[in-house]
Amino acid sequence: MQPTIGRVVHYTLNEFDAESINRRRKDFADQTTPGNTGFQGHVGNAAEAGHTYPAVVVRTFGGSAANLKVLLDGNDDYWATSRTEGEPEQQGCWIWPPRV
Template identity: 45%
Template sequence: MPALGSTVLYTLSETDAATINQRRDDLRIVGLRVFAGLEAEPGQTFPATVTRVDGDAANVQVALDGTDVYWAPARTEGDPGEQGTWVQLASS
């Protein structure tokens, strides 16, 4: 398991992308342009910071391509590109 504060790569699921885009749209409807960025799509991979480790799952804050972040709780490690999972960065 990654340590708290470490960076992993997280791949968005269909639900993640829909949640992100809906949140951005909801704020635009009320006239707030709080978040700016490209539309989130399933399968996109972004860096994420581990905020909690619980057994074989981790909560991560995903740094999106824009001005906002996405909290993805209780996500497990997966294979690179597997939607809704994170992978540890290779050691250099």
């Protein structure tokens, strides 16, 4: 089945994803300038390669390739671009949620 805009899938972070997320969160935590900057503070639990999160399909490219807005365990999200369908727990790929 091909992904369509607005559908929810499960996305598993790879090492690059986790490093990017944690770097943004650390940059905010290390901020030394107080005050209202207008920037979003990235706060949440540490991300690790292999962690799986819900993601919304925001654009498709035919086949299984899609851009995803990954909903993280915190107040921020992650933009995963041009990701393809994979197998359960395959890092850097998405899967359809299992039926329960």
